Amino acid sequence: MDELNRKITLLKLKIKPPYLPYIDVDEGWYQLVLDCDKELSEIDPKYDLQQIKEKFGGLRFYFQPSDPSLRNEMDAVVAKYEEIAGRTCEATGGSGVLMKSIGNWYKTLNPEFAASNLTYAKYSEVDKKTKE
Numbered sequence: 001m002d003e004l005n006r007k008i009t010l011l012k013l014k015i016k017p018p019y020l021p022y023i024d025v026d027e028g029w030y031q032l033v034l035d036c037d038k039e040l041s042e043i044d045p046k047y048d049l050q051q052i053k054e055k056f057g058g059l060r061f062y063f064q065p066s067d068p069s070l071r072n073e074m075d076a077v078v079a080k081y082e083e084i085a086g087r088t089c090e091a092t093g094g095s096g097v098l099m100k101s102i103g104n105w106y107k108t109l110n111p112e113f114a115a116s117n118l119t120y121a122k123y124s125e126v127d128k129k130t131k132e
Helices: 003-012 027-043 068-085 111-115
Strands: 048-055 058-064 097-100 106-109
Touching: 003 027, 027 048, 027 058, 027 068, 058 068, 097 111, 106 111
Parallel strands: none
Antiparallel strands: 048 058, 097 106
């Protein structure tokens, strides 16, 4: 197991019941979620990690601070990484844009990578003005 996957496995262990120990993002975002966790842990070492996933092409990082007074500072960290994820290919970690499949599944991908990959070949860039 490479170092990145080992760190993701350890991060999953921070997710306690009733939440399931899954990180539902592709490998291109692994370093982003690890960096986000690191910054949150520096602010609040006792924070509760609840869920990390992709939804509508964006990163979602759900957590609960151990001290409610830390919420705004921690929310700002999460917002920073959600913004970075919005321009990072979830599959490769390179540059990416919001794309949509024929079935209206959204994912942030690199268009050239998507075109060359059977899984994502039918994805097309989303017109940000109309979200279509």
